[in-house]
Amino acid sequence: MYILIDCDNFFVSCERAFQPHLQNRAVVVLSNNDGCVVARSNEAKKLGIAMGSPYFKIAEDLRAQGGLALSSNYELYADMSQRVMNLIKERFPNLEIYSIDEAFAEVKETESIVEEALSLRNTILQQTGISVSIGIAPSKTLCKIAGERAKPLTRDKVCYFHNAEATAKILSEVEVGNVWGIGRNLKPRLNFLGIFTAQDLVRAPAGLIRRHFGINLEKTVMELQGISCLAHEHNGEQQSLMCSRSFEHEVQTFEELRRILGEFTDSACQRLRRQGGEAGGIIVYLSTNRFSKNEEFYQNTSFIGLNRASALTSKFLKAMEQGLREIYREGKHYKRAGITLTEIRKRGAGQRNLFETEADECREQKLLQAVDDLNEKLGAKTIRFGSLSQEIKHFIRREHRSQSYTTSWQELLKVH
């Protein structure tokens, strides 16, 4: 049996927890660069603002309706998320944190399960100000549907699938495209086969689904039948770690890209070290503006593997530069770039290289540890690589950002 705990309109709820005047208003939170809408209050949803809408297309309408847009404040959301997850973990220790705003718990089916869920919901609301919806079902895919059903319930916001007949009835009301695991590409193909609802999918012949759509959809079908096929993950090691951005202004020169990607590499390596990992390689990514009408869209990636897994910034800076050289084309206007560290594992878990001495690496590791400690203590970038740019913030727009109420001494909430 699984329980899904899903925060309602999470980013908006976080902002509202500290700014009560945002209650009962149409509020949206924007992605980086104030580009797209990534969270909406119920009032904003009612205005018909779609998830992912470009802000410039809805800005005027939103303002006219008395609504408000905020830039995203990930420090705040990450901290609030951690508070919510800690509360859940106290009640349901066997937890899989699935994303910043939702978690699955594996539980024994008991008579009091709904009461327990309700009481957890109240605790979270009281201690963080965040409202959650809860779905309970025999499989994760059914939990997602139950969670969706719970959202509009005004009173208790818990939905429990315990009766096969009732579940089948609900599934016949769920559009197949709204099933977890079925996106915009699979939906039309399923519709073409006469499959329009989740219940249609449950009844589809297993062989056909497997042949035409592969193993993932076959698992989804079984999950909808109440047979749990997706493993409970327990938040194991991360496999890759990414840092990428779109730029406000396009970038042309190799040198500027090298510095920007250097910053990304540095930041990714810091995160990697903080979680005690090391990576085996780096992917470098570049692209021009995909909406541009003046220039043909160009995007490319390159992968550079290391001889031996490492967490040292210098090694990845070197590899990054090599990768960038492979895909950089003169004269293009780059709108977006990024890097991904891959083949991540716990430090020291990997095979040693027979011909490499470890003395140098050891020394650099100590140096970086000292740098990380200093930056932790005195503020990010107090000490940094000389080859990197002095400042890169100019290329990201965040015009309507709220305070870091819980993570910065300078920005604490003033009660009076």
Added chain:
DNA sequence: TCTGGGGTCCTAGGACCC
């Protein structure tokens, strides 16, 4: 006309999720 059977590894691309 006719061309085996069993593997591994890598890459690119596609699909999905939040």
Added chain:
DNA sequence: TCTGGGGTCCTAGGACCC
């Protein structure tokens, strides 16, 4: 003018091995 950033998994095809 303005269109995000972070992940996972699967599949197909090519190159190689014996």
